Amino acid sequence: MDNDRRAFMKQAAMAAATAAASRSGSAFALPVVDPTESDASSAIKWNKAPCRFCGTGCHVQVGVEEGRVVAVAGDKHADVNKGLLCVKGYHVGGILYGKDRLTKPLLRDGDSYKEIDWDEAIDVVAKRIMKSPKTFAFYGSGQWTIPEGYAAQKFMKGGLSNNHIDPNARLCMASAVTGFLATYGVDEPAGCYADLDECDVLITWGNNPAEMHPVLFSRVIDRRSKGEKVRLIDIGTRRTRTTDAANDFLMMKPHGDVAIALGIMHLLIENGTYDKKFVENFVNFRAPEPENPTLQGVAISFDEYKKRIAKYTPEHVAELSGLSVEQIRLLGDLFGNPKLKITSLWCMGMNQHTMGTAINSLVHGVHFLSGHFGKPGDSPTSLTGQPSACGTVREVGTLAHALPGGRVVAKDEHRAQAEAIWNMPAGRIDAVPGYHTVKMFEQFTKATDDGGDIDTMFVQVTNPGQTLPNLNLLFNDKANLKDKFLIVSDVYPTATTQLADLILPAAMWVEKNGMVGNSERRTQQWFKMVDPPGEARDDCWQTIAIAHRLFELGHEGMKDKDGKFIFAVYDEDGEEVPVWQWEHYYDVNVDKALFEEYRKFTVMKHKNLAPYEEYVKARGLRWPVVEQADGSWRETMFRFAGFDDPFVAEGKEIDFYHSVTGDGRGQVWFHDYQPPPEVPDDEYPLWLCTGRVLEHWHSGTMTRRVSQLNRAMPTAYIEVHPDDASALNIRQGEVVTIESRRGSCDLPVWINGRGQPPKGSIFVPFFDESKLINNVTLEAYDPFSKQPDYKKCAVRIRKPNAEVAKQ
Secondary structure: HHHHHHHHHHHHHHHOOHHHOOOHHHOOOOEEEEEEEEOOOOOOOOEEEOOOOOOOOOOEEEEEEEEEEEEEOOOOOOOOOOOOHHHHHHHHHHHHHHOOOOOOOOEEEEOOHHHHHHHHHHHHHHHHHOOOHHHHHEEHHHHHHHHHHHHHHHHHHHOOOOOOOEHHHHHHHHHHHHHHHHHHHOOOOOOOOOHHHHHOEEEEEEEOOOHHHHHHHHHHHHHHOOOOOEEEEEOOOOOOOOHHHHHEEEEOOHHHHHHHHHHHHHHHHHHHOOOHHHHHHHHHEEEOOOOOOOOOEEEEEEHHHHHHOOOOHHHHHHHOOOOOHHHHHHHHHHHHOOOOOOOEEEOOHHHOOOHHHHHHHHHHHHHHHHOOOOOOEEEEEEEOOOOOOOHHHHHHHOOOOHHHHHHHHOHHHHHHHHHHHHOOOOOOOOOOOOOOHHHHHHHHHOHHHHOOOOOOOEOOOOHHHHHHEEEHHHHHHHHOOOOOOOEEEEOOOOOOOOHOEEEEOOOHHHHHOOEOOOOOOEEEEEEOOOOOOOOOOHHHHHHHHOOOOOOOOHOHHHHOOOOOEOEOOOOOOOOOOOOHHHHHHHHOOOOHHHHHHHHHHHHHOOOOOOHHHHHHHHEEEEOOEEEEEOOOOEEEOOOOEOOOOOOOOOOOOOOOOOOOOOOOOOEEEEOOOOOOOOOOOOOEEEEEEEEEOOOOOOOOEEEEOOOOHHHOOOOOOEEEEEEHHHHOOOOOOOOEEOOOOOOOOEEEEEOOOOOEEEOOOOEEEOOOOOOOOOHHHOOOOOOOOOOOOOOOEEEEOOOOOOOHHOO
């Protein structure tokens, strides 16, 4: 009996999702005994951790037996997911156990690799940096834990005086950042997931939460199942599983969201249904500078705003967006109704956009102008794609221009603040921002003689060889440049490791301590539960070990102004622990030491974090977290609203206390519609959009090692409208070639599949490293956020020649 029970607990969490993979994109309850109530005599030991995938931040209970993760259960005590997980979450434990885990450092030796020990690997990296610190770049990730990102940030900007550090979140969330900054004066959303429990209307702006954020989407669907009325409006360029649940589907042209937002604001003003109190008391109006526009813009009056918006009539917006006049008026009427509570959700569709900052700012403006802001259920909310795109990238500031706590390198005061916290000499931090992602890889893959001034790059926790746009320009050319040196830390072989000169095996998820920050400002913590395989080691340790080797080699930047190692960590007796030596790394909690130092930055822009031990006790806390009179710590659900935010001035209903105009007001922006950078023509007559699928996460490095997920979705494909397929004489399952002006990719055809693009448009997911659609995509980017547009470029389809088809 005991053996049967133990076998059930081992297998239930990992087995249940196989059938679920073929079902709809909702979350699924798992019939597992609550670990917190389970038999204490069980050999399985349980502990909490956030899921490794996406930015939702679901909490799981992780069951460990004999040094292996053997079970995963949804954590019913977690507010984010209330015991539910999506199909990937139920299988998250399996990502640790792929047969091809990297377990030893590998150094390129001609066309192959040789195994080396860690001392040699660290020495190779340190000496390469020592030779030319200014031509070194660090490319990280929204999958970095908070301590990992903070260590990389301090190493680069405080140690090397080098700002060439940027994350893959530049490719997915940068436009949300610039939109928030331009609107609120500070990054990240004002609302939280509780808005999904309160809203009367949910509008999805070019995203597909039924597949991409299914646990969050299930909150809305569950409300309907209880008899509540929630009107779901899906605005998109193709039909998806989200569309299937929508009351209204508004099919827009690519780039049509900009015109739609402008059209809603036009109607609010024309009909007199804008919120006059909100406008008079809480907002200013802004427009881009005529030359060299910035996120500050220039002030315009409400009358000037009305003049500029006047041309965006329903008829004109219909022409630009592809919506009908009636659909545009529908949106205007909904936002003009003060009795409704409206939440907007968006993700990559609005962010991966050459007008990404503009459309983010405009949707915020729609909520401001209509007054649908600052109350539960009334919120413009950006969702993130990675587990710590917020906590590590946006809050720690691991961007080429940023510093922790909302500081930027270009400001003297901000650099001085960071130098003081880091105990570094004045002037240590460079005032000139480093290269953003696209520029960084352009410089790395450009010949040194032609001005390519990045010669060494360290990549941690991401796979740019698959995920960068226009790979032929930004990555593939590295193969022909013998003086360029690529270091990759990862858990499995990837498209990026194929061109690496040094491969470092990394620990993953519960093989190390960690902290992350999710889409609703929730900071979450977990402890190491199992050992990594072979010689795989933590990314944070790798950074510290390289820094200490530079310290040994005499690099002055690795010393603070007292001559001590910049990552010195001390035990309870005040003795320094040699954490750069792997055998001593876990003698102390390095995560805690780094986090407590980082906390000092968070008070500077009201992103206050609690002490580390508070996160040990909790399933995450939403910042700002402030200490109460009784010594307890209180999180904040709704920012800028007087009923909840502790930093709103006494007596104020709404207070944007970091307003760019210094008056506590948010900014309603005007941006003119601009066409996409590339549109279909006679030579390339089709639109291409790329994205994700339910079963796989990002480049599939982890999820494709889980057999159940890989069987459920084994290959990438191309969605084609039946009329286009007929005109091109292509059939279901036939392999075709997609071509752009940049490259090509061969894919099987899926007609009337999970998603349905309109005539003249195709869709391809990017998870399949054997079918690199990013050889085709465009590297054009938003001028403010520098985020590329993966959602629209011009392509054609042809049947491959016999030789290609045979391959």
